[in-house]
Amino acid sequence: MGNEDHSHFSGGLTLTENDHGSEQSALSESTGNEQSTVKLRVFRYKNLPKDDTSAPSTSFDTFQVPISNGTTLLDALIYVKEKLDPTLTFRYSCRMGICGSCGVNANGKEKLACKTQVKDLGENIEVRPLNNLSLIRDLTVDFKPFIEKNVKVKPYLVRNDVDVDGGFNREFRQTPDELNQYLMFANCLMCGLCYSACPTNATDELYLGPQALARAYRYIADSRDGGQLERIEIVDQEHAAWSCHFAGSCSDVCPKGVDPAFAIQQLKALALRKQGLLKRKKPSPLVERPRESVNPV
Amino acid sequence: MDAAGKEVLKVLTEILERKNNAGVYRGWLKFWNRNWERWLYAMHRITGVGVGIYLVAHIWETSYSATAFLDVSNGGSPVVWTNLMSFLSNEFFHTGLLLVALASVFHALNGVRLIFAEQGLMIGKVKPPTFPMIPSSLKGGQRYFGIAIVIISFILLVYAFYQLFIIGLGW
Numbered sequence: 001m002g003n004e005d006h007s008h009f010s011g012g013l014t015l016t017e018n019d020h021g022s023e024q025s026a027l028s029e030s031t032g033n034e035q036s037t038v039k040l041r042v043f044r045y046k047n048l049p050k051d052d053t054s055a056p057s058t059s060f061d062t063f064q065v066p067i068s069n070g071t072t073l074l075d076a077l078i079y080v081k082e083k084l085d086p087t088l089t090f091r092y093s094c095r096m097g098i099c100g101s102c103g104v105n106a107n108g109k110e111k112l113a114c115k116t117q118v119k120d121l122g123e124n125i126e127v128r129p130l131n132n133l134s135l136i137r138d139l140t141v142d143f144k145p146f147i148e149k150n151v152k153v154k155p156y157l158v159r160n161d162v163d164v165d166g167g168f169n170r171e172f173r174q175t176p177d178e179l180n181q182y183l184m185f186a187n188c189l190m191c192g193l194c195y196s197a198c199p200t201n202a203t204d205e206l207y208l209g210p211q212a213l214a215r216a217y218r219y220i221a222d223s224r225d226g227g228q229l230e231r232i233e234i235v236d237q238e239h240a241a242w243s244c245h246f247a248g249s250c251s252d253v254c255p256k257g258v259d260p261a262f263a264i265q266q267l268k269a270l271a272l273r274k275q276g277l278l279k280r281k282k283p284s285p286l287v288e289r290p291r292e293s294v295n296p297v
Numbered sequence: 298m299d300a301a302g303k304e305v306l307k308v309l310t311e312i313l314e315r316k317n318n319a320g321v322y323r324g325w326l327k328f329w330n331r332n333w334e335r336w337l338y339a340m341h342r343i344t345g346v347g348v349g350i351y352l353v354a355h356i357w358e359t360s361y362s363a364t365a366f367l368d369v370s371n372g373g374s375p376v377v378w379t380n381l382m383s384f385l386s387n388e389f390f391h392t393g394l395l396l397v398a399l400a401s402v403f404h405a406l407n408g409v410r411l412i413f414a415e416q417g418l419m420i421g422k423v424k425p426p427t428f429p430m431i432p433s434s435l436k437g438g439q440r441y442f443g444i445a446i447v448i449i450s451f452i453l454l455v456y457a458f459y460q461l462f463i464i465g466l467g468w
Contacts, residue, residue, distance in 0.1 A: 261435070
């Protein structure tokens with residue numbers, strides 16, 4: 001592998017660039033599809049010890065990756081890890097758009113690597129980690145603040161009129177129409193793409209972010225929930241719903257069709273002029289019979 | 298830079314690297330591969346800053362000439378105002394006014410669009426998740442309103458050009 005260093009300047013950070021070998025592989029041996037090659041320019045980050053001044057902690061490495069019809073960005077990254085550079089670090093699990101682990105920024109837009117066809121990205125692809133979350137290594141970022149913000153909006157059913165702890169074995173009534181009021185928002189994978197695409201998160205670390213706000217709306221819109229006023233109090237803040245300026249990028253990048261921009265505007269409307277409606281809302285009642293599959297304690 | 302300065306710079310750089318925030322450039326201004334609403338968002342910020350700078354300059358310019366006008370010991374004549382206006386009446390400054398007119402109209406109308414959206418209006422209705430799962434907020438009435446805002450802004454730009462250049466400068 002011939003390494004060639006070029007100095008770059010990006011976002012105030014000095015970066016180096018390494019070009020890795022263009023050896024072809026047998027990736028498409030089993031597919032029989034027409035094969036071509038793409039240039040994958042991958043962001044690298046090493047959390048070096050403080051006394052190590054041997055190399056900069058950020059750089060871009062370029063890899064030549066053979067692709068065929070159906071090759072996803074995740075396939076390409078796995079190819080790099082298995083054949084070219086085993087030190088490349090990234091997260092993935094299910095490989096089919098369910099777990100939300102493999103979110104990356106490809107050519108300046110957030111995508112799930114497993115759902116993204118490499119051929120849709122062109123011949124030169126720049127892969128960066130998700131924005132607005134601290135780097136751990138290469139494409140891996142720290143989701144801790146993201147998860148903490150999700151927890152802040154009480155992402156669970158709140159019922160003050162029923163004891164739902166312990167041996168609770170009853171269900172709440174809900175019509176299909178009531179279900180459709182929040183079903184779309186319940187599809188959230190917590191992949192972090194919206195959080196990375198959001199321009200408010202780019203400069204405001206305290207902002208709850210589109211995911212947490214959409215999650216708050218998901219429970220407020222749920223007919224079984226009784227904690228809507230507590231949540232409105234949480235989101236009716238400067239660093240919550242009111243920091244959103246409706247750029248819509250969160251909804252644009254969501255791989256599951258969740259619409260956080262819609263949810264946040266609804267939260268603002270609820271906070272502004274519909275709190276009376278929420279105060280009058282009665283959470284849905286329990287069904288008459290206990291679930292047979294659950295044994296009461 | 299001495300060794301201590303380099304050390305401080307290194308630590309700050311490392312903190313910035315690790316934090317990985319997109320910042321103003323990548324977060325606000327790098328919008329060309331994004332959705333239409335993100336373009337409007339970026340333009341709203343840029344025009345807001347532009348009109349804000351113009352307002353400060355305009356207040357300074359007016360207060361400067363008004364002070365001279367009201368200064369009786371200095372004659373209290375409108376000469377200062379007249380001189381200032383003749384200094385500003387040229388293609389360079391009128392092009393600036395043209396941009397201010399465009400920015401003001403766009404910023405005001407887009408503000409109305411945002412007020413509507415924040416009331417939950419023109420952003421569509423909630424729907425069950427069905428393929429192709431296009432978010433309702435990105436295809437609601439606000440999107441067409443956004444397109445109309447850009448068209449109206451450019452129509453009024455033509456009118457401002459007529460007033461500033463044809464009538465004002467006698468082109």
